[in-house]
Amino acid sequence: SQKIEQNSEALNIQEGKTATLTCNYTNYSPAYLQWYRQDPGRGPVFLLLIRENEKEKRKERLKVTFDTTLKQSLFHITASQPADSATYLCALMNRDDKIIFGKGTRLHILP
């Protein structure tokens, strides 16, 4: 069955360091991979989208990599700040429009 795994349920990172979150998938051929941020009791906020033929995408302090051979995406936040604390969801969409979300990783940036 199709499966998405995000590396850990929670991750603590010291302020100023780079936070790296992992999204692995099996039995799926995504055309696109997306990353969202979700704060408690709020809807997810779209951050970045990367296509299957792209290796890397950047937006300000955010960087996403996509390795279709390893079936893995890495999401990096550089110079992390306490305001970056949130749950981060990865989502995969295949060519049939089916989208599935990972369970998310709760990121805590410690001051």
Added chain:
Amino acid sequence: DTEVTQTPKHLVMGMTNKKSLKCEQHMGHRAMYWYKQKAKKPPELMFVYSYEKLSINESVPSRFSPECPNSSLLNLHLHALQPEDSALYLCASSQDRWGPYGYTFGSGTRLTVV
């Protein structure tokens, strides 16, 4: 306007009640979605409207009934819900159903069924 607006923000309803959730966007997006999210779980797709045509997640019970009056509005009609239906209900939109487009989510309706 770059937002998806959902009302109400909170709703408490009894198992015999009928209520509706509302969602609105004015970004010209042609696809709109209803998602259900339980605590510490990922969003689960319930319904998709694309160009005002409905696609259903077959596992969604019939006590949930979507309606799309026009391309900017999406409703979710609720009837005879169960306590396990208590969750955060999220509306989202995207430029198109197919293609490399991120979703814009609303803030959600926190539904409690008593």
